Amino acid sequence: MVLLTWIAEVADEPLALEPTHRRLEWETNTWWLSAEDEDKRSLSVSDVVTAFERTASAIQARIRGLGFPEVATFYVWHDGQAGQLRCSTGSVPADALPFGSAYVVSDDLGPVIEGFLADGEPGVTTWPGLEDVQNRSDQTSVGPEVVPVRVWAASVGAASL
Numbered sequence: 001m002v003l004l005t006w007i008a009e010v011a012d013e014p015l016a017l018e019p020t021h022r023r024l025e026w027e028t029n030t031w032w033l034s035a036e037d038e039d040k041r042s043l044s045v046s047d048v049v050t051a052f053e054r055t056a057s058a059i060q061a062r063i064r065g066l067g068f069p070e071v072a073t074f075y076v077w078h079d080g081q082a083g084q085l086r087c088s089t090g091s092v093p094a095d096a097l098p099f100g101s102a103y104v105v106s107d108d109l110g111p112v113i114e115g116f117l118a119d120g121e122p123g124v125t126t127w128p129g130l131e132d133v134q135n136r137s138d139q140t141s142v143g144p145e146v147v148p149v150r151v152w153a154a155s156v157g158a159a160s161l
Contacts, residue, residue, distance in 0.1 A: 011058035072157030
């Protein structure tokens with residue numbers, strides 16, 4: 001259950017809250033977490049969700065202890081290509097997270113964790129997941145459909161929106 005330990009340790013790692021330096025926040029506050037298949041099989045969704053909720057609470061206590069008066073968000077997503085859970089804290093509201101592509105914020109972390117725990121082959125698209133381009137009825141579409149990243153977000157700042 002190494003993953004649960006790593007999730008807990010995120011709460012004690014360096015934390016940068018610099019609204020004018022988003023890149024510094026991203027580089028300091030973003031964590032990549034992975035687990036071996038055996039570890040994934042031994043974990044329950046609720047155990048991992050609880051670990052992240054505890055981490056969010058601990059980060060919130062740290063932020064308030066620092067006297068940071070602004071909005072801050074702790075957020076978690078599953079990077080399917082890398083086969084990792086990722087989490088970060090930023091001095092932004094949930095609707096302004098620094099993703100370069102579409103994302104959807106959820107208050108339910110369970111589906112994010114389920115996707116990670118079920119991901120046995122990161123970065124691999126199975127045959128059923130592929131579509132024969134010649135059989136497509138919509139030939140006007142160019143490129144793959146963009147599926148928004150599901151993100152769980154928790155307000156951890158002193159201010160909230």
